[in-house]
Amino acid sequence: VRPWNVIVCTATTVPIGVALGTVTSGNYTIIQVGGLATLSAIGDTTALVVNQPAVPAAAGQIAGSAAAAANLYDAVSLMLPQFATAAAAPGLLIPCFVNFMRQ
Secondary structure, three states: OOOOOOOOOOOOOOOOOEEOOOOOOOOOOOEEOEEEEEEEEOOOOOOEOOOOOOEEOHHHOEEOOOOOOOOOOOOOOEEEEOOOEOOOOOOEEEEEEEEOOOO
16 A cells, blocks of 8 residues: 555546645645546547546546446446537546545
């Protein structure tokens, strides 16, 4: 266990929470692990669908997911978009219900 080390999630890592502000390397931060959060998204890989679990993408963003996606971490980390989009703009802020409590 490395309680003082957190990385930005990628397409192959499981997110553990949502940073509530800018994080500077070597400093403390607070993360949100459940509830309604605003997540950075990109919808041109696979479109985000309302209440269909999203998956982590590159650089801490989320993307839509096919129901049988290999990296669909709905048993461990759940991110449910509340807004549908297929926009190619990275960094689009999407409200999502999140639950990272099973980490």
